[in-house]
Amino acid sequence: MVSKINQVTFDARDGYTLSKFWAEVTGYTEHPKYPNSPEDEENFIGPGGEHPGLLFINVPEGKEIKNRLHLDISPDTTRDEEVDRLLALGATVYEDHRKPDGTGWVTMRDPEGNEFCVERSDAERAAAEAAKGEAS
Structure with missing residues (x-):
């Protein structure tokens, strides 16, 4: 079961x-x-x-400590465009883990402080994999 x-x-x-x-x-x-x-x-x-x-x-x-569970979201647009959209909706950036090579994520907080992560989109991941294949 x-x-x-x-x-x-x-x-x-x-x-x-x-x-x-x-x-x-x-x-x-x-x-x-x-x-x-x-x-x-x-x-x-x-x-x-x-x-x-x-x-x-x-x-x-109210919320007082870090979440023990959080949502990871993958946008239809780019990760960076989604971060900007969520900021406009009232989210805040908590920790920025984006790397110069385009990998990484952004940990954000919703309006009540609950943490969640914005990952790269499927298209961004696919483009990165394609670029690796071309470099080989």
């Missing part, structure tokens, strides 16, 4: 607002039968509104 991941849950001061941020990041949507609301204790978004998705639960305490 195995278990499936139904959702990844975030404790949040304002789960509704955080769900809106992550919906912009991921393109996930709320479930059409269960729309999110600022008054709700729980706010869910998922691919096509379905599971697995992200659940944001309101809690009274």
Whole structure:
């Protein structure tokens, strides 16, 4: 037997607002039968509104230490363009691990301080592999 991941849950001061941020990041949507609301204790978004998705639960305490679990995201655009887009949405750069050869990632924080990483896109990885093949 195995278990499936139904959702990844975030404790949040304002789960509704955080769900809106992550919906912009991921393109996930709320479930059409269960729309999110600022008054709700729980706010869910998922691919096509379905599971697995992200659940944001309101809690009274704020985030105080580094996440033990975080999301790694791979953009449709370039990593650097995605970092700029996420900064405009309210994320902040926590640690920049980009290297001169184009590898690496950027650790960012969402508006409530939860860490996540922005990796290179699949296209950037493929281009780097193709360049290695041409150099051989």
